[in-house]
Amino acid sequence: MVELKRAGLYESLHRGAIVLSDPTGRVEKSLGHPAMPTYLRSAAKPLQALPVIETGAADRFQLTDSELAVMSGSLNGEDFQVKAVRSILKKANLTEDLLDCGVHRPSHRPTAKAMLSQGIKPLPIHNNCAGKHAAMLVLCAHLGFDPKGYTEKGHPVQNLILETVAQLCDYPAEQIGQGIDGCGVPVFRVPLHSLAGAYARLAAPARANLTPERIQAVERLMKACLAHPEMIAGHERLCTRLMQAAPNRFLAKTGTEGSYALAIPELGLGVALQIEDGAMRALAPCVSEILHQLGILDHQLLDGELKDLHKPVLKNHRSQEVAQLSPVFDLDLT
Amino acid sequence: MVELKRAGLYESLHRGAIVLSDPTGRVEKSLGHPAMPTYLRSAAKPLQALPVIETGAADRFQLTDSELAVMSGSLNGEDFQVKAVRSILKKANLTEDLLDCGVHRPSHRPTAKAMLSQGIKPLPIHNNCAGKHAAMLVLCAHLGFDPKGYTEKGHPVQNLILETVAQLCDYPAEQIGQGIDGCGVPVFRVPLHSLAGAYARLAAPARANLTPERIQAVERLMKACLAHPEMIAGHERLCTRLMQAAPNRFLAKTGTEGSYALAIPELGLGVALQIEDGAMRALAPCVSEILHQLGILDHQLLDGELKDLHKPVLKNHRSQEVAQLSPVFDLDLT
Numbered sequence: 190m191v192e193l194k195r196a197g198l199y200e201s202l203h204r205g206a207i208v209l210s211d212p213t214g215r216v217e218k219s220l221g222h223p224a225m226p227t228y229l230r231s232a233a234k235p236l237q238a239l240p241v242i243e244t245g246a247a248d249r250f251q252l253t254d255s256e257l258a259v260m261s262g263s264l265n266g267e268d269f270q271v272k273a274v275r276s277i278l279k280k281a282n283l284t285e286d287l288l289d290c291g292v293h294r295p296s297h298r299p300t301a302k303a304m305l306s307q308g309i310k311p312l313p314i315h316n317n318c319a320g321k322h323a324a325m326l327v328l329c330a331h332l333g334f335d336p337k338g339y340t341e342k343g344h345p346v347q348n349l350i351l352e353t354v355a356q357l358c359d360y361p362a363e364q365i366g367q368g369i370d371g372c373g374v375p376v377f378r379v380p381l382h383s384l385a386g387a388y389a390r391l392a393a394p395a396r397a398n399l400t401p402e403r404i405q406a407v408e409r410l411m412k413a414c415l416a417h418p419e420m421i422a423g424h425e426r427l428c429t430r431l432m433q434a435a436p437n438r439f440l441a442k443t444g445t446e447g448s449y450a451l452a453i454p455e456l457g458l459g460v461a462l463q464i465e466d467g468a469m470r471a472l473a474p475c476v477s478e479i480l481h482q483l484g485i486l487d488h489q490l491l492d493g494e495l496k497d498l499h500k501p502v503l504k505n506h507r508s509q510e511v512a513q514l515s516p517v518f519d520l521d522l523t
Numbered sequence: 524m525v526e527l528k529r530a531g532l533y534e535s536l537h538r539g540a541i542v543l544s545d546p547t548g549r550v551e552k553s554l555g556h557p558a559m560p561t562y563l564r565s566a567a568k569p570l571q572a573l574p575v576i577e578t579g580a581a582d583r584f585q586l587t588d589s590e591l592a593v594m595s596g597s598l599n600g601e602d603f604q605v606k607a608v609r610s611i612l613k614k615a616n617l618t619e620d621l622l623d624c625g626v627h628r629p630s631h632r633p634t635a636k637a638m639l640s641q642g643i644k645p646l647p648i649h650n651n652c653a654g655k656h657a658a659m660l661v662l663c664a665h666l667g668f669d670p671k672g673y674t675e676k677g678h679p680v681q682n683l684i685l686e687t688v689a690q691l692c693d694y695p696a697e698q699i700g701q702g703i704d705g706c707g708v709p710v711f712r713v714p715l716h717s718l719a720g721a722y723a724r725l726a727a728p729a730r731a732n733l734t735p736e737r738i739q740a741v742e743r744l745m746k747a748c749l750a751h752p753e754m755i756a757g758h759e760r761l762c763t764r765l766m767q768a769a770p771n772r773f774l775a776k777t778g779t780e781g782s783y784a785l786a787i788p789e790l791g792l793g794v795a796l797q798i799e800d801g802a803m804r805a806l807a808p809c810v811s812e813i814l815h816q817l818g819i820l821d822h823q824l825l826d827g828e829l830k831d832l833h834k835p836v837l838k839n840h841r842s843q844e845v846a847q848l849s850p851v852f853d854l855d856l857t
Contacts (some may be wrong), residue, residue, distance in 0.1 A: 195703075196700070196702030198560070198712055199560055200560075200801070201781060201798075202800065228534050289841070291840030368532060371839040371840055372841070378532055378534075466535055466799075467802075468801075505706065508625075511702060
């Protein structure tokens with residue numbers, strides 16, 4: 190998929206698999222094994238957020254588009270994102286201490302640095318999964334579930350989410366592998382083509398075998414995400430930068446451990462990607478190249494503002510340019 | 524080579540190649556392609572340090588064993604290591620400002636933290652390559668080379684080092700690929716089996732086709748490294764922990780970008796390893812498993828004090844154990 194060259198000579202490489210699926214689940218193209226087992230990790234977030242709309246919670250609590258987007262994002266802990274998550278909790282009459290996602294410093298370095306210099310300790314609300322956890326708590330509030338233990342496998346909110354993920358992936362819930370994610374909630378493992386299928390259904394729900402209510406909910410969620418790329422990741426982050434480079438044309442969502450997914454409405458296409466070794470550094474070259482081969486990102490973008498994503502140059506401790514990552518695959522789409 | 528499982532289910536894996544060589548360069552065993560191109564990176568350090576002994580610089584400047592070891596190490600920036608590098612420079616009448624390796628925070632977190640809290644800025648001498656750079660400067664001082672530009676390809680000290688590396692690897696100097704290393708000096712690319720051969724020659728120089736002077740120099744360097752594992756990396760670091768777990772039995776030296784090498788005198792063996800995707804997290808499981816299969820590290824060590832190296836458990840932001848890395852190869856040595 191992606192090769193690292195030092196002084197123009199091969200040093201290392203990242204293998205992986207890519208699947209392009211239509212909304213019926215038909216694999217239109219694949220590189221590598223289309224059934225490669227893939228933990229969705231954070232690529233599940235839009236699927237996990239969907240019940241907030243479907244259950245009526247979004248209407249009841251008058252959630253805005255940017256608040257729906259922040260539920261689907263892997264956040265930077267930036268102030269505007271923290272504000273959005275706080276607003277969601279407030280609207281549902283929930284308190285911040287219910288967030289059980291653990292604590293890490295904001296992914297956004299300037300924010301982390303500013304907090305450090307001001308002696309402000311990071312809170313669960315700065316966690317990159319705070320929006321997803323807020324969504325789960327909102328579901329508990331709306332459906333009358335005790336929020337206690339909401340992160341545990343078997344909690345009613347997790348059962349609802351598992352069912353939704355299974356349906357969107359068109360993969361039996363009982364066959365979905367489950368582990369624990371970085372933030373403590375269940376994480377789902379499906380064949381890579383099922384992730385691609387799920388994102389194709391996000392891209393073109395009307396062409397999938399879904400209920401009218403679900404089609405409507407998906408359309409609302411996608412509209413929200415596409416309108417608010419800054420909520421999907423944040424400043425300087427891959428997903429946000431790609432979405433902002435071609436506004437309103439696709440949803441780009443990173444997982445962790447090398448998974449990634451794209452929903453591209455204009456092509457009615459879902460794309461799923463898994464870097465075999467889990468390396469996050471391979472994602473930017475890989476995803477930007479896929480979007481280029483699909484005709485979404487042109488040469489001007491790849492050689493210009495997205496150059497550091499498409500072919501990142503690595504510098505050493507003396508700031509010399511010593512190596513470069515480049516995508517080395519051809520989806521053969523012509 | 525190494526598999527990551529989340530909740531017992533496959534999530535990702537690291538491929539790679541391993542070569543076991545004898546001192547004549549005969550490949551005794553290999554997994555993956557024995558000629559996989561491999562940038563030696565820091566695994567070259569003992570080879571780069573060898574001319575310090577061979578040219579007589581070590582004798583002239585009365586360098587101690589621990590100072591020879593620190594020249595071969597990828598340092599932690601710990602106080603005792605900084606002190607050793609300063610001592611080397613002083614003995615050769617060199618000043619610290621000549622070190623042109625760039626600056627990064629000490630790899631040893633407690634040291635980095637202490638410096639930060641005391642407002643002490645990291646210097647080139649805290650760089651993990653400071654020992655290697657001191658060796659290069661010592662060679663300049665001894666041989667009358669102008670230290671100006673000592674990091675550049677083509678500088679006499681780099682020519683001398685290239686020649687030494689080529690001879691130890693038994694690979695033509697003109698065919699060695701060269702790039703720039705993390706610290707600015709030339710870095711060498713050879714087939715993986717050549718790295719294994721070089722370390723076999725470190726392990727059992729008398730059984731290789733080397734001059735008596737070189738045999739003596741290698742024996743002195745190996746004795747120094749084996750006696751001072753704390754200088755090869757540092758506290759909590761892979762190489763040092765492995766060497767201390769089986770004292771005086773092997774030299775373990777990490778590269779970067781997934782390369783690693785072992786010199787095992789009692790077996791007359793060199794081992795070279797390259798993780799294809801460059802992931803450093805795969806090294807500890809891989810190297811400890813190789814040493815186990817070679818009969819050097821027993822079950823008690825692997826299940827005890829080295830357990831976190833052999834099968835590292837990954838925790839999430841809530842400190843839950845969520846995944847584990849394990850070696851999954853068999854060298855079939857029986």
